[in-house]
Amino acid sequence: MLRLDSVSRHFGDQHVLDGISLTVPDGQLLSVVGPSGCGKSTLLRTIAGLLPGEEGTVTLDGTPVTGVPDRLAVVFQEYGRSLLPWLTVRDNVALPLRRQGLGRAARRAGAEAILERVGLHGVARRRPGELSGGMQQRVALARALVCRPALMLMDEPFGSLDAGTREDLEDLLLEVHRSDGTTIVFVTHDIDESVYVGDRVVVLSPGPGSRVVRDLPVGLPAERDQITTRSLPDFVALRTEVGRAVRGT
Amino acid sequence: MTRRQDMSLGLLGAAAAFGVCEALSRAGIVRRGYLPPASEVLARAARLAGDPAFVDGIGVTLRAWALGLGLACAIAVPLGLLLGAVPVVEAAVRAVIEFLRPLPSVALIPLVSLLLGSGTRTEVTLIAYASLWPVLFNTVYGLAETDPLAKDTLRAFGFGRLAVLLRVELPATAPFIAAGVRISAAVALVLAVATEILSGFGQGLGVFIAQAQTDPDGTRDVLAGVVWAGGLGLVINGVLVGAERRLFAWARQPAPAVRTSRRSRS
Numbered sequence: 411m412l413r414l415d416s417v418s419r420h421f422g423d424q425h426v427l428d429g430i431s432l433t434v435p436d437g438q439l440l441s442v443v444g445p446s447g448c449g450k451s452t453l454l455r456t457i458a459g460l461l462p463g464e465e466g467t468v469t470l471d472g473t474p475v476t477g478v479p480d481r482l483a484v485v486f487q488e489y490g491r492s493l494l495p496w497l498t499v500r501d502n503v504a505l506p507l508r509r510q511g512l513g514r515a516a517r518r519a520g521a522e523a524i525l526e527r528v529g530l531h532g533v534a535r536r537r538p539g540e541l542s543g544g545m546q547q548r549v550a551l552a553r554a555l556v557c558r559p560a561l562m563l564m565d566e567p568f569g570s571l572d573a574g575t576r577e578d579l580e581d582l583l584l585e586v587h588r589s590d591g592t593t594i595v596f597v598t599h600d601i602d603e604s605v606y607v608g609d610r611v612v613v614l615s616p617g618p619g620s621r622v623v624r625d626l627p628v629g630l631p632a633e634r635d636q637i638t639t640r641s642l643p644d645f646v647a648l649r650t651e652v653g654r655a656v657r658g659t
Numbered sequence: 660m661t662r663r664q665d666m667s668l669g670l671l672g673a674a675a676a677f678g679v680c681e682a683l684s685r686a687g688i689v690r691r692g693y694l695p696p697a698s699e700v701l702a703r704a705a706r707l708a709g710d711p712a713f714v715d716g717i718g719v720t721l722r723a724w725a726l727g728l729g730l731a732c733a734i735a736v737p738l739g740l741l742l743g744a745v746p747v748v749e750a751a752v753r754a755v756i757e758f759l760r761p762l763p764s765v766a767l768i769p770l771v772s773l774l775l776g777s778g779t780r781t782e783v784t785l786i787a788y789a790s791l792w793p794v795l796f797n798t799v800y801g802l803a804e805t806d807p808l809a810k811d812t813l814r815a816f817g818f819g820r821l822a823v824l825l826r827v828e829l830p831a832t833a834p835f836i837a838a839g840v841r842i843s844a845a846v847a848l849v850l851a852v853a854t855e856i857l858s859g860f861g862q863g864l865g866v867f868i869a870q871a872q873t874d875p876d877g878t879r880d881v882l883a884g885v886v887w888a889g890g891l892g893l894v895i896n897g898v899l900v901g902a903e904r905r906l907f908a909w910a911r912q913p914a915p916a917v918r919t920s921r922r923s924r925s
């Protein structure tokens with residue numbers, strides 16, 4: 411269980427997060443939406459234990475997060491910069507497996523399998539700089555999934571994908587979430603997406619001093635489908651409510 | 660400007676300089692003793708390639724050059740990583756470095772010769788000292804330029820400080836280090852030849868130049884030696900630039916120069 415207790419954050423004089431309290435049960439997929447610049451990425455970095463010093467506490471399974479927790483995976487918003495340009499796509503994806511003490515062959519096999527799964531074929535030996543933005547984003551996703559994390563933090567992971575690929579990867583995410591029981595905090599600026607993938611949607615207020623303004627359970631059937639789920643009256647009602655909350659009306 | 664245009668302009672410039680020197684000398688504007696025709700100098704330089712004693716001398720110079728440069732890298736890269744990675748050490752060492760850096764290495768030749776004699780040891784020491792700085796500063800600078808997001812990525816996957824240094828910061832800094840080595844390679848050649856000229860005996864390209872100087876008609880030989888020094892510098896630079904292009908094709912700008920290029924990826 412992931413728990414945030416009145417987490418606040420400042421950058422110098424700038425007040426970014428103001429007393430965020432949340433409890434995310436194991437296996438939940440929590441969508442976080444909020445206006446640009448409100449502090450969504452900052453929230454994820456705080457949970458990841460990447461920001462030094464803290465106000466409030468983050469606990470994971472009862473232990474306070476002081477450094478980077480074990481079995482964590484992060485997909486950063488700036489996915490392109492988070493791929494190491496000197497490594498091949500395969501070695502980038504295999505990197506987290508090093509921490510699990512796997513041999514070279516096992517790492518490569520694991521990386522290639524997950525690359526197939528995110529729909530990247532025949533690019534394993536290329537370098538990230540040779541790929542399109544959307545492909546890089548899928549590489550970053552594959553790298554996060556490869557080590558079967560217990561907690562996955564995703565910062566607008568599908569932001570630069572075309573609609574078709576985006577829907578495929580949303581469904582892949584749901585599938586992984588269901589089969590591995592990963593706890594996921596999923597930041598997005600796409601309101602429909604937040605409802606479609608989420609078990610719950612949290613809306614942050616505009617900064618400075620962003621707070622949780624809405625916390626909505628998503629009561630849609632667990633089995634989701636791009637066409638049918640999105641046309642359910644419950645879906646439409648939820649997306650309207652989230653949209654209003656984001657706009658502050 | 661394309662590389663081809665660059666190169667043809669360079670050739671044009673070289674040809675023009677050659678023509679001017681040739682004309683000045685042949686027309687008797689400058690005494691032949693001072694400036695022999697460029698063609699004679701080049702012919703002499705070419706003939707030197709067949710002179711075993713001279714070729715041995717080039718070997719001696721290049722060996723000292725390689726030893727000194729290698730030693731400099733072996734010290735500068737780990738030291739740079741330490742300085743860049745541990746701010747406390749950097750703060751403690753900065754004053755010493757700021758004092759040593761502006762000292763012109765050539766001015767140290769007499770002092771080091773006095774301490775170590777005028778042999779290979781002096782030469783290698785001076786070369787190593789002079790070529791230390793570009794590699795050291797480029798290493799520290801490259802480390803500071805490493806994308807923090809790449810570091811955060813590895814940290815988020817549970818890698819520790821040392822792993823981040825070796826797996827992210829060192830590879831990201833490698834193009835900067837290579838550019839430093841390229842600059843140092845030229846500095847090292849200057850120091851090798853200068854040390855030999857000042858010591859004046861033994862073997863080496865600088866020794867050849869120093870001894871030709873004392874001949875009555877030595878200008879031609881001195882200049883032929885200089886042509887060799889310039890040629891060596893060109894070849895070394897060309898090889899290193901080529902290696903950088905090949906090894907660091909992943910960096911947006913191949914062969915980043917000191918403090919000019921900032922890699923931006925999106």
Ligand SMILES: Nc1ncnc2c1ncn2[C@@H]1O[C@H](COP(=O)(O)OP(=O)(O)OP(=O)(O)O)[C@@H](O)[C@H]1O
Nearest residue numbers: 421426444445446447448449450451452453487599
């Ligand atoms: N390392 C930092 N130093 C100083 N200020 C920062 C830092 N990181 C973020 N900020 C500031 O904190 C605020 C929130 O930034 P953050 O990136 O968390 O917003 P966001 O909600 O993720 O925005 P977006 O939707 O555009 O990605 C911004 O005003 C930003 O300028």
Ligand SMILES: [Mg+2]
Nearest residue numbers: 450451487565
């Ligand atoms: Mg963000």
